[in-house]
Amino acid sequence: MKSSFGHRLLALTALGVWVAFAAPAAADTADEIRALKARLNKLEAQEAEARRAAKAAAAQAAAAAAHPAPVVIAGAPPAPKHWYEKISIRGYTQMRYNDILSAHNFNDAYAYGDRSVGPRQNFFLRRIRLIFSGDISDHLYLYLQPDFASSPSGTFSSSPSSVVSGVPYYGYYNYQVGTYNLNAGNFAQLRDAYADISVDDKKEFRFRVGQSKIPYGFTNMQSSQNRLTLDRPDGLNTCCKDERDLGIFFYYTPEHMRHLFRDLVKNNLKGSGDYGMFAFGVYNGQGANRVELNKGVHLVTRFTYPYVFENGQVVEASIQGYTGRFVPATSAIIPSLGMATNWAGYRPNQYPWNASPFTGAVAPFVNAPGYNNPGNFNTTYYPTPLAGVWNPSCVNGCVGVKDERVAVTGIIYPQPFGVFAEWNWGRGPVLDPYQLVVKDGKLNGGYVIVTYKYDDKEFGLGTFFPYVQWQQYRGGAKTEVNAPYNRVNELEVGVEWQPLPEVEFTAAYAHMNRTNLALAPYRQWQGDLLRMQLQWNY
Structure with a gap:
């Protein structure tokens, strides 16, 4: 890279000498010199940019060598996704x-x-x-x-x-x-x-x-x-x-x-x-x-x-x-008549279960296997309240x-x-x-x-x-x-x-x-x- 720059510099110098002696005397020597200096500055800037690019390429090559990319074979299926990506x-x-x-x-x-x-x-x-x-x-x-x-x-x-x-x-x-x-x-x-x-x-x-x-x-x-x-x-x-x-x-x-x-x-x-x-x-x-x-x-x-x-x-x-x-x-609820009607809550005096323990709140009895039901002979209040304890x-x-x-x-x-x-x-x-x-x-x-x-x-x-x-x-x-x-x-x-x-x-x-x-x-x-x-x- 340095040799190339030197050759260009020598050529420009020779051109300047030729301009100085072979050009007509009426030429504006000062303008020519300024133009040559501008070209020289441009070449120096390009040379500096080339050196920076070379340095960056070297750094990338070193990084690639340290962390090589996976080899992709043409036609191979893509890498499987993790479950959370799906x-x-x-x-x-x-x-x-x-x-x-x-x-x-x-x-x-x-x-x-x-x-x-x-x-x-x-x-x-x-x-x-x-x-x-x-x-x-x-x-x-x-x-x-x-x-x-x-x-x-x-x-x-x-x-x-x-x-x-x-x-x-x-x-x-x-x-x-x-x-x-x-x-x-x-x-x-x-x-x-x-x-x-x-x-x-x-x-x-x-x-x-x-x-x-x-x-x-x-x-x-x-x-x-x-x-x-x-x-x-x-x-x-x-x-x-x-x-x-x-x-x-x-x-x-x-x-x-x-x-x-x-x-x-x-x-x-x-x-x-x-x-x-x-x-x-x-x-x-x-x-x-x-x-x-x-x-x-x-x-x-x-x-x-x-x-x-x-x-x-x-x-x-x-x-x-x-x-x-x-x-x-x-x-526990207070038993009454009229459920699902506008007169729900009706408790007449002759209500069949208008006696203890039904004067207050009581949990309804579940008539199904496994409960204190008549099949188990553990209750006497169902189906007719006679005596005993209500146990649902x-x-x-x-x-x-x-x-x-x-x-x-x-x-x-x-x-x-x-x-x-x-x-x-x-x-x-x-x-x-x-x-x-x-x-x-x-x-x-x-x-x-x-x-x-x-x-x-x-x-x-x-x-x-x-x-x-x-x-x-x-x-x-x-x-x-x-x-x-x-x-x-x-x-x-x-x-x-x-x-x-x-x-x-x-x-x-x-x-x-x-x-x-x-x-x-x-x-x-x-x-x-x-x-x-x-x-x-x-």
């Missing part, structure tokens, strides 16, 4: 506002699926979900979903103020006032935690192990993120607390059906997702995040078949059922009350007109009319939803789903304390608006006629309710 994160949040427009008995306002329905309640965070999921390998899929909007029970209670003397029939319960506490809300609680283990490459046969949704009822399996109505109907939802339980479920879905179930959700048609064309499961039966209380398990099975017409319309028909025994929870305790390893249902489903997916309908029948735990005994009793109920999907392409306002829902239920609410009888007849009209894929707004008006399951004597209430919900997806 996990995706998504979620959604729902905020509601409820307003009771009118009510026959305001303090008894209650809805089984929405804790925010009640006196003096306004804004409410219904769900805050984060979902972690991904295919860890070709045969293992993980799914984890916590909810950060869970709240403990007892935030509001309608406690009786006093017994009005001279009114023995309604005295204790007909005169109530609200009492309040400072219970906090919005705790984190597990919703789903399961693994899908596929036994074949196409993932047509798989086992779902952990806490997950029970394959019973289309509305129960449908995600709250995609569901049209704000709450699931009582008729189907009373089967399973939080729609989930801990167990093992087997799913079979042909490959083309897997794609169809996925597209029904992806194309905004209110699908339920892939819970198998055929499903069979074994699970605890007490509900999600709850301790198992008997040695028996619940069994569930389901068969569904979606059919695609030539014009693209999709219809789906399903049948499902489960069986098992459920251990209900009980607490579980003393012989409780088996629980019979709990079984069967349901049918019919779906016409909204393209653009849609119908969702389900009905189920069965037996389950229910408090008897005297509010003294929890036993198995008949139940039935279901719903019909009619909707229309409208995509506004002219003004770009988004997608609208106006809908009408009617639901009815008659039977026990097994997951509530004392399994009170629940009588529901409700009509709801609403619209879901999706201005953006990540934002949804729902407004619904409901004329409700349902039972207050939160507080004995379980009065019926009628009212008109306006609800609004904003949901954002992420």
Whole structure:
């Protein structure tokens, strides 16, 4: 490099001598000298830059020698990802506002699926979900979903103020006032935690192990993120607390059906997702995040078949059922008549059990194997109070009350007109009319939803789903304390608006006629309710 620079310098010097002696005398010698100096400075700068580049290249070569890059062979597969690199994160949040427009008995306002329905309640965070999921390998899929909007029970209670003397029939319960506490809300609680283990490459046969949704009822399996109505109907939802339980479920879905179930959700048609064309499961039966209380398990099975017409319309028909025994929870109440009516709390003078110990609060007796029931000969107060001690305790390893249902489903997916309908029948735990005994009793109920999907392409306002829902239920609410009888007849009209894929707004008006399951004597209430919900997806 130095030799090259010297040659250039010698050439420039020779040129300068020639210019000085051979050029015409009139030439401006001073200008020529300045030009030569400028060229010399430029060459020196280029030489310095070349030396810096050489030094940097040497440093890079040394670093590469110390940390050699992996050899990449043409056509070789990419390096495998770590399991945590295959996990995706998504979620959604729902905020509601409820307003009771009118009510026959305001303090008894209650809805089984929405804790925010009640006196003096306004804004409410219904769900805050984060979902972690991904295919860890070709045969293992993980799914984890916590909810950060869970709240403990007892935030509001309608406690009786006093017994009005001279009114023995309604005295204790007909005169109530609200009492309040400072219970906090919005705790984190597990919703789903399961693994899908596929036994074949196409993932047509798989086992779902952990806490997950029970394959019973289309509305129960449908995600709250995609569901049209704000709450699931009582008729189907009373089967399973939080729609989930801990167990093992087997799913079979042909490959083309897997794609169809996925597209029904992806194309905004209110699908339920892939819970198998055929499903069979074994699970605890007490509900999600709850301790198992008997040695028996619940069994569930389901068969569904979606059919695609030539014009693209999709219809789906399903049948499902489960069986098992459920251990209900009980607490002390004052027995009375009129449950699930407007005159609940009635205690006539000739009331059959209007004697000790039934003059005060008593826990209902559970008529099922393993309790102090007549089969064990340990009680004399049931079925007729004669003498002895009322003891409703579980003393012989409780088996629980019979709990079984069967349901049918019919779906016409909204393209653009849609119908969702389900009905189920069965037996389950229910408090008897005297509010003294929890036993198995008949139940039935279901719903019909009619909707229309409208995509506004002219003004770009988004997608609208106006809908009408009617639901009815008659039977026990097994997951509530004392399994009170629940009588529901409700009509709801609403619209879901999706201005953006990540934002949804729902407004619904409901004329409700349902039972207050939160507080004995379980009065019926009628009212008109306006609800609004904003949901954002992420």
